[in-house]
Amino acid sequence: MIQTTEYVEVTTSAGRVRGCWRPTTGGRGNPRSAVFLGIPFAEAPVGELRFAAPVPKAPWVGVRDALEFAPTAQRGDPGVTLIPEPSVPGESTLNVNVFTPSPERAASGGGLPVLVWIHGGGYFAGSPASPWYDGRNFNRDDVVTVTISYRLGFDGFGWIDGAPTNRGVRDWLLALEWVQQNIAVFGGDPSRVTIAGQSAGGGAVLTLLGMEKAQHLFHGVYAISGALADVSAARSEAFGRRLAADAGVEPTLAGFRSVDEERLLELQKKATALDPKAMDTIVDEGLPLGPTVDGDLLPRPTRESLRAGVGAGKPLVIGATDDEFTMAMGDAAKVLRWVPTGILLGRMGVAKDRRRAYLAANADVVAKGKARLAGRVLTDRMFRTALLNVVADRGSAPTWLYRFSWASGTFGFAEHCLDVPFFFDCLDGPAMEPLAGPNPPQSLADEVHAAAVAFIRDGDPGWPQAGVSGTARVYDTTTRDVPDAYASVKPLL
Known part of the structure; x- marks a missing residue:
């Protein structure tokens, strides 16, 4: 660790990052929090990686500044929202923000407990760049905090013939793998990770709780106003085919990659507009974009998995x-x-x-x-x-x-x-x-x-x-x- 009065550096598995110190509030506990913003955990999901499973970030040379929020999957001005969640333009949208009171590996090999936060937004909006998700006061109380980004809407969850399903879920998993591999150098204990989120983020952590393939990545769950999706495979495919028809392309990787991001977002917005006549469907089945029961990552609905005992020890x-x-x-x-x-x-x-x-x-x-x-x-x-x-x-x-x-x-x-x-x-x-x-x-x-x-x-x-x-x-x-x-x-x- 290299530390000055303002900056602090940590070496991750992909390279060195530079963060900075700020004060905590409340007048108790740790008086300072070190923040590292926009550390990429995956390559930018563009070009041949658009609609693909996330690919771990390749190592870089030198020190990478982690002083500003990185690009977000949410695009454009979100308008007035209940939680301030700004959009940041750019391609490298798969990143983490780390807040820690002790940016160095614990001498004993242990470390502080860790909170990983997944933002909400109905699985189609939201941003980890909210000032409300600042982990400084969890740091004050000896909790390392990580906020993660993931692909939203059709990019993250839409059905495409030939593309991996649940790309947004795969983003969660890779971000949590990054935490397991790297959080110790930020002073955290990878054996004490709690995942938490609100609204769609609350649904996300419940989805992970019921997912066999995710059990090694966390040790506790805090679900705030959790909104489970559990979109059926048939409903997901029907929506993908409809969106392809609206775009005038085949529902394939090549077809959807030929539609630029802005146009696809416009079509998605129209296709998911809340129609009062369809309110019963929304209440009963949720929105058509979200974690999908695909027979792979989600072999069955989350509630069935919970009844079967998945996650019962957490x-x-x-x-x-x-x-x-x-x-x-x-x-x-x-x-x-x-x-x-x-x-x-x-x-x-x-x-x-x-x-x-x-x-x-x-x-x-x-x-x-x-x-x-x-x-x-x-x-x-x-x-x-x-x-x-x-x-x-x-x-x-x-x-x-x-x-x-x-x-x-x-x-x-x-x-x-x-x-x-x-x-x-x-x-x-x-x-x-x-x-x-x-x-x-x-x-x-x-x-x-x-x-x-x-x-x-x-x-x-x-x-x-x-x-x-x-x-x-x-x-x-x-x-x-x-x-x-x-x-x-x-x-x-």
């Missing part, structure tokens, strides 16, 4: 916010107030014989109006029933359940993405007020972040396991552990 924390997608119903409030409750629930896929029990279990939400009820149903069907199913599928495997219930000062409820800055303890970060409102409680961030650190360090976040007691930790103005905390969701199971 601890899991899983949970969601109370009103993930309620914000989507805000513009419909005036219309929904005139819709009879039974018709509303029917249109949202709640079976007739379950409606009375569901309304009784959610009386507090019903009292807030039809839009809030519709948002809660959407949240429950897309997120909260899914996580309860995962808990049940794992049986007695070590699983901890939580709810994030603190109401945003902007929205008045706990919406999608709200818990992410609490997890990273970055309430002083940019673009916080639009999501959380003014003065979000630092005390709650302290609780959420400390439990995450405890889990990453010790494999136990500090409250009773769900499979043993049915208890979940409810994060709110007053955090508490509540038996049967998801009782309001159970009428939908």
Whole structure:
């Protein structure tokens, strides 16, 4: 290790990289964090490598600056998003960012526990370059942090005749292999790696938990608002053939490689546009681009793998916010107030014989109006029933359940993405007020972040396991552990 007052260098398996020091926040623990941005773990997926499996990065000569975020798979201006996730132009989109308090190999051969973060974005958007994913305060608490990039949308997950399936999943795997090979020189312990993510990233880590071929790459999982895809092979192929027809090419490698990136993104956007008439399909089956049950990496749906015991030896924390997608119903409030409750629930896929029990279990939400009820149903069907199913599928495997219930000062409820800055303890970060409102409680961030650190360090976040007691930790103005905390969701199971 070469260190100055500002820069720090580390030698990876492919070559030497130069990062820099910054301060942590919070006034405790390690006062400094060393950051290494945009280290490539694979060759740029362009030319003959476009739509191919990722290829490990070839060694370079000299010292490579790792001082700025590298190109992202997300292209163009994403507009206003719940989490600030900027796009960075360029071809070399497969890279990692490493944050460490101790950029040197531990003398004892051990090292610090490691968090690897996979960003969300519906498997078609998102970026690891978000300031909210800065690992500095995990470093403060002796956790090395890595954020990874992966190919998105059709590039990462679309079916192409002659191309490997699940290219985005293969990117995750190669990035995790890079962590196994290199994290020790950044002060991390490759035998103590926790993978975590939110939304599609939460679905990604659940997918990896249920994948036999990934088990050697991590030791714990933290899934925030996980959205499993598990696209069927038939549905994936049908979408790929449709996109090829829209592009006027054969659904082959040569055909799709003849379509430039910008044109393909335009066609993908049109083909995946959210049609209100297709909402039932989206809720029931998810989006058509995401991890696919291909008979290879994913031989069966993730839930089947979990029921079969895959990943049973790995601890899991899983949970969601109370009103993930309620914000989507805000513009419909005036219309929904005139819709009879039974018709509303029917249109949202709640079976007739379950409606009375569901309304009784959610009386507090019903009292807030039809839009809030519709948002809660959407949240429950897309997120909260899914996580309860995962808990049940794992049986007695070590699983901890939580709810994030603190109401945003902007929205008045706990919406999608709200818990992410609490997890990273970055309430002083940019673009916080639009999501959380003014003065979000630092005390709650302290609780959420400390439990995450405890889990990453010790494999136990500090409250009773769900499979043993049915208890979940409810994060709110007053955090508490509540038996049967998801009782309001159970009428939908």
